[in-house]
Each structure stands twice: as C-alpha cells, then as structure tokens.
Amino acid sequence: MAYSFPEEVLEHVFSFLHSDRDRNAVSLVCKSWYEIDRWSRRRVFIGNCYAISPRAVIRRFPEVRSIKIKGKPHFADFNLVPDGWGGYVFPWITAMASSYPWLEEIHLKRMVVTNACLELIAKSFKNFRVLVLSTCEGFSTDGLASIAANCRNLRELDLRDSEVDDLSGHWLSHFPDSYTSLVSLNISCLGSEVSFSALERLVSRCPNLRSLSLNQAVPIDRIACLLRQAPQLIELGTGAYNAELRPDVFSSLSGAFSCLKELRSLSGFWDAVPAYIPAVYSVCSGITSLNLSYTTMQNPDLTKLVSQCPNLQQLWVLDYIEDCGLEAVAASCKDLRELRVFPSDPYEEDEFDIALTERGLVSVSEGCTNLQSVLYFCHQMSNAALISIAQNRPNLTRFRLCIIEPRSPDYLTLQPLDAGFGAIVEHCKGLRRLSLSGLLTDRVFEYIGTHAKKLEMLSVAFAGESDLGLHLVLSGCESLRKLEIRDCPFGDKALLANAEKLETMRSLWMSSCSVSFGACKLLCRRMPRLNVEVIDETSEVAESRPESFTVQKLYIYRSVAGPRLDMPDYVLSMEEESPDLIG
C-alpha cells in the first residue's frame, strides 16, 4: 500500500511551483494530484481566448483568483486584422461574475472590452485588485469611471497602449475620498486632461503608490507637485516634457526628482525639451529601465542622458540614438539586458538619414554581455554584422530585426541574409523568439529548422522561395508555438504535410501567401481540433469560391471549444465549409 502525504502538504508543496508548465505537469501524475492542483490553482493563463470556453476553465479550476487572457493575433498590432474580428471578453466576464466571486486580477491583451464589461467587473468582484488592459479597445472613460467608483480594493489600473474612447478626464474624480489603496496607475494612452486636483489628491492619499504613468496632458510644470506627494515611487511616466525653459520650474522639478530615492523606471517624455532633461540626472544612477521611445529628443542630449544610467537594464529608444549613442550605451550601460530601437520615421525613406545602422547593434552586442533581448529597426544590415552579433551574444533569447525596406539584401555583398540569421540560430541556442527581415531564401529556414530547437515564436515577412521553407520550419522547430507569416510564397503542400504539427502549436497566421481555399477545407477535415479561419474581405459569397482560390488571410489555432460563434461576415470557418462528403 502506498502512503502519500496529506492533501494539505501536497498543496503546500505545489504552491512553490510558479510556472503553469510545472503545475500542468504535476496535474498529470495521478488523479489525486490532478484534483489537488485543480482546487489550489489560483492563476490561469489563457493564451488564446478561443482555445477553450470560459465554462471549461471554470469547471476545471474553480478557485481562480487571477486570470490572463489574450485575444487577437499579434499581427493585429499592425492593422492586419480587420475591425470586428473578435476577441470579445464579455462572455468571460459574465461566466466569471457568477463563478469567481473572489476574483482579484484580470489581465487582458488585444481584447475587446466594453463599458458593460467594466461595469460588470466593478459590480461582481468584491475583492477586485488588478486590472491590466494591454492593447485593448472598445471601452470609454465612462467604463473607467465605474471601476474607479466601485472597486474599493483596487491596487492596479494599467491601460497600457489601449485605445480608449476618451470622452473626458472626469472619470478619475470617481475614486472616492475614502479610497487609498492605489499602487499602480498607468493612464499614458489617454488623451484627455484629467482633473489635476483630483489626481493630486489621489496621489497624496495613496501611500502605497509605486508606479505612476501620466498622460501627455499633464504639463511639465505640474509634475514636481505630484512627485513631492509620492517620494516612494519606483516607476514614473512623465507627461509632456515640453515647455519654454523657466528656471523656477526647472529647479522645482529637479528638487522633486532628487527626492525619489527609489525610482527605477522612467518613461513618457513626450516632445522632451533638452533643457529640462538635466532635472532627472539625480535619479539616473538608480535607473534600470528607460523608455524614451516617444521622445523626439536627439543627440547629443539623448546620448548624454542614457550614458548617465550605469545600471540600465532595459532601454527603449528611437533611432535618434544613432550609432554613436549606442556605442556610448555599450560603454556605459554594462548591465543592459534589453534594447529596443524604434524608427522615428518609418514611412519616409530619406537616403540621407543613415545615422543608425547595423554598427550600433554590433557595438551593443560587444559591450553589453548580459544582452538577451533585441528589437531593432534599421535600414541596412550585413551578414558579417549578424554573425558578429551571434558570436558576441550567444545568450540572446529574443532577436527581432526589422530592416525597413522589404527584401533588402546584405548591403555590402548584395547576398541574401541567410548566413547571418543562420549564425543567430546556431549560436544562440536558447533563442525563444525570432523575427526575420531582409532578403531571405529557403536556406534560412533550413538553418532555423536545424538549429532553433528552443524557438517558440517566429515572425516571417517577404521571405523564402517555396513551400520548402515553411516545411523546414514546421518539421524542425520542436518548441514552436506561434508562427506568423506574411507575403511569403508558402502554399498548400507544406501546410498539409505538417498538419499534425499545427495542433502542437497555439496558432499560425498566414497572410498574402499562396494557400488555397481547398487546402484549408482539407486541413480542417483532417484536424478536428484545429479551427481554420479564412479572412476574406471581398464581397463574393462563400459558395462561389473555387477550391483553387488563394485565401487572403488565414488564422489556424488549436481549440477544444470548436469553431467560435462570434465571427463577422468576412471570417469563414472551414468547419462550415467542409461537411462530411462521400468520396
């Protein structure tokens, strides 16, 4: 007879497992462990809101306190997913309202959230603490007013990058005077001016406030007054950092910043005026995260600021930093772990504007030994540079390179960049995320399929020559979960040959490729647990499409919930298109 630990002991042991994968593994050991995990799971992550129904989640995990759900595919960020596609969170909120009365946290990404959802959240969860809406849309400031007015225990309200119907700033005044538990507030995406006195009173009565990201409407001469009320801040996003230089404002600001002894993260700085930047110098030595990706400040002021932060771990910046600035970063910011360089002017291609090239990235890869994560937009790249980067930084886990002109070759040799990216996947054995760009043949996919064994997410655009490319990735990348492809000559053969693989992944997106309608139907018939959705914005009726019709956009994802019921007209589920046929 086997003796086992009492349930309480096992539950306590399981509480030390923080990753979902570990908890999932534990639940597979035996029935009793499955049950114990089931009842004690407090956090759930739903990577695709259509992969499972809310009821099924609630049935399995009845005592959840924190849920994170993602909706639209990643390419929705670049306007490739038409409006009305889906990602509605309302069914989840209604289901949880009745089943999770003790829910504390909701984190949503790329979902449609209505005011009705927010009102329901405000009413249903008495101990509600955290609301994070990342790149969401569908609600207005009225919905925020409900949250402010009703969530007595709210700790965190983070609207990062969401698209909010901004009717007025009045919603902030709905936080009652008795409300003092705010820890984190991010309203940087809002356009309207909130009542400054309401904001000031809120900040002053919340002693645990640690993170405050203001919106552009908060002028620079008001920041000092807020900061004085919250010297315990760890993260600060300024509002517009722009005004004519006034010595009194400057010294007030400078004094206020010098009181922020625990500040670690700075962002905001819209339209920053160099004259006011020295006001933050006193905090620079402690800064670990700096987001200057909205500021139009240039060199030398930009580089001067960044070089004053020796403990910087995360830097987001526009290409105004230039190669010289990145060289300075490589020399001063020895603990840099993440670098993101965004294009200041992505659509205007000026031949003169080459102050940021591959050299900047190479410098950082040489000088910053802890560099793990890169997102880099530039106009030129060479295989030699990529090989250098790969050899310098085998510890890279995320590498996203966007050479702005599609299909740009190695600018020195005019060759494809296969060898360069090949070096990246060969040397960086822990690489989990990769985005390709530039001129690429099927060869690069051979390298990826051969070496990128830990790769979980791959983004491909304007690359490859034939189905072989797609086949090499699908058959070789063992850890692949998300694949998104646009404008590549990949078609039916590779997809059908690797149908089973698709069920091991979260999702596949293909747009402007060469997949036929017939292949989509075939795939759907063969793989019942895949949802195969074709997005087609032409006005033709479905039945009239021939098998050979090339689909515009294709989104395939595994699901135990069957085809979804909320598709707009232009999304066709292949499930409907392919009933069982004889012969």
Place this chain on the structure above:
Amino acid sequence: MDRGLGLEITELRLGLPGATAVVVEKSEKKRAFSELTDERKAAATAAPRAKSQVVGWPPVCSYRRKNPAAAEYSKNRCVKVSMDGAICLRKIDLSLQEGYSELAVAVKKLFGCDALGEGLKDEEKGEYNKLIYEDKDGDWMLVGDVPWEMFIESCKRLRIMKRSEIKDLGLPKERDFLRGAFQLKD
C-alpha cells in the same frame, strides 16, 4: 540557381483577387554612402519618392504611429534639416525659434560645429550657402521671404544648399539672390 535579385518568383499580388493595386517596388540599388552625386541629390529632393504601399509594414504598433494627443498639446514644429555633403539629417523645432536670426544660429549650431562635410561658408570661392525650405505645396523656396509666422506654418523641411546648385534645382519662383535672400554668414 540565380541567387541574385530575381524576385519575380516571389512577387505576390497584395491586392484582392482581380484588384489592380500592386506593390510599387523601389528599384534595386546599391546603397552608396559616400559622397552623393549632384544628380542624385537633385533627384532626391525634386521628385516625390515612390513609396511601397504595404499595409502593416514596417511592423510598428498603431499606438506608436498615431499621436493625436501630441498635436493638441504640443505646438511642436519639428522639421528635418539636411545639408548637401553631410551624411546625417538633423531635426529642428521651429516653434522654439523666435525668428529668422535665431533660426540661422540654431542651424549653424547643428551643422557648423560638427565636422560633417563642408562648413557653411566656402571661403575660397567667397560664396555663401543658401537655406531653402519645402513648403506645403512641395515647392522649394528661399528662406526669409515671408513673415516668420507664415513660414513656420508652411515649412515642411529645410535644406542647406550650395549656391552653385540652386540654378540646377530650378526653383520655380525666381528670386534675386541679393535682395531678400537669407544668407548664412559668420
């Protein structure tokens, strides 16, 4: 196999079936970053660039691209300034200048102090460089002719041009270079 730039195979129609819209591909060219020829300079500034009309590319998030609040709360009037012979563009905020003389000082500070290309004054030939701007209609005009407020409203970008090049560019509006011309002097 032709490993050159034979991209015909990969040319995909980005439009809907039957639609005629296609990607306007820029001609393949080697990016030469040494001194640009006069011809290219003239071409670059005179003709509007044929841009690729590709949806969702480059992959910059929509919240980074649009900045509606900025227009409301900031009177920012940043324009690019290029100088013939210099390899870098700079930007200047016109709303922070009070008038043409401040602008001259600011422009000189951006380019005169840097050791990029030639200085603002060509001492040997005794010539000055001219500051020109592209207005809302896409025309190139000499800086200094219109009232300052009108200028900052219509100026889209600035260029410091060698005097000898001005005739080549064929400014549509004839100007007397001595009268009313904006000159950058020491």
